[in-house]
Amino acid sequence: MNKFQAMEVFVQVVETGGFNRAAENLKLPKATVTTLIQSLETSLSVKLLNRTTRHVSVTSDGAAYYERCLQILSDVRDAEESLIQNRLNPSGRLRVDAPTGLASDVIIPALPDFFALYPDIRLELGCSDRPVDLVEEGVDCAIRGGRRLADSRLIARRVGTMNYVTCASPTYLKLHGRPTHPDELAHHRCVNYFSSRGGKPFDWYFTRGVESVQVALSSHISLSDSYAYTSAGLSGLGIVQMANFLMTPFIEDGRLIPILEDWTNEPLPIHVVYPQNRHLSAKVRVFVEWIADLFSNHPTMRD
Incomplete structure (x- = not known):
């Protein structure tokens, strides 16, 4: 049984007062609706609905469960809408580390274009020539030059070449x-x-x-x-x-x-690196894509 689908079906049955209308609203066969409600009651060991040939009413346990289902389904919808919105409009703190010269001469002069595209991102750009530990220091991604990664915890995407x-x-x-x-x-x-x-x-x-x-x-x-x-x-x-x-x-x-x-x-490959066990959020993804595009159009950085 798909518990989430069963909750949706149960809410529809309660709100429409019948299996037929719930099946129509959800575009499901009536037999599927009936089976899901029966499976839900069996898994909970509770009777949720009183059924007669003409009417379906909710039990006291069913009424309490209905309120909880409404909250759960609402939370899930809010989470989905938040993710969709964040994908369309990435926001929040983004911590990046880059070599001093590359940051000052190539990245920072182009940042007005980045913020025009993503005004809700708050960028914290660490500029130094020391190699940082992304995992230990909580850095979302870093720009590094090199042919091989010394840290196996990192994933690298090549974005350009330093000549x-x-x-x-x-x-x-x-x-x-x-x-x-x-x-x-x-x-x-x-x-x-x-x-x-x-x-x-x-x-x-x-x-x-x-x-x-x-x-x-x-x-x-x-x-x-x-x-x-x-x-x-x-x-x-x-x-x-x-x-x-x-x-x-x-x-x-x-x-x-x-x-x-x-x-x-010998040219040096340039990579954006990020921890492999960290979810690649929308804000990191758009920054990586922007850097790759920036370097591909730079006369001294393109591959």
């Missing part, structure tokens, strides 16, 4: 010369970027045709923040390798100059 450029300030190149091959970086001052979690500097990768070079740099300065890293390059502290979207404005105004341009840097 890199190697460059240096005119002052640095004037003093130290311009390298023509990645191997020459060993004799240059380079600025390292390291993980705030493990403290290990990231290697640099270069490809030209079938030739691939991985460079592990020994640097006189290492940084873990993308803006501090960019500032080090602008200050002439050494050669830097950073995301295109951060470096392009400085390349365009001449404060940084691209080098090793005949070599390509």
Whole structure:
């Protein structure tokens, strides 16, 4: 027996005063209505209705049960309408974490468009280059770069690609010369970027045709923040390798100059990640879709 359907049938029988009218209203065979009421009474071990050939009346137990059924059915309808409404108009607090540079230069400038679409969402955007624990810190989703997920508790959706450029300030190149091959970086001052979690500097990768070079740099300065890293390059502290979207404005105004341009840097896949044991709510879903669309239309982020 479908208990929920049986409650609906019982309420209809009480309100219409008969099995025939209830069956008509619910578009069910009369035999189905009769069977459901009998099954309901059997499961409850209570007589809910008094039946005669001409009339159906509710018992005292049936009257009490009728009131409870009305409340239950009303609560279910309210829950369904709330979900439908929330799906159409997502609302509430949404906590997201993103790398500082990506948040400041790509996401935040586009947020007016997001809030125009979803004005009832209250966004809490954590901006840092440290990897957060989504489960422990109660973060709904995060934007991360990487080829593999270190945390098996997370689900990832690829939404874009971060491309890199190697460059240096005119002052640095004037003093130290311009390298023509990645191997020459060993004799240059380079600025390292390291993980705030493990403290290990990231290697640099270069490809030209079938030739691939991985460079592990020994640097006189290492940084873990993308803006501090960019500032080090602008200050002439050494050669830097950073995301295109951060470096392009400085390349365009001449404060940084691209080098090793005949070599390509290995792009980094960008994912939105969220806990696998957490229901993907409407507000998270629309944010993920919006981010995917934003990156797909960004000249330096699209796959």
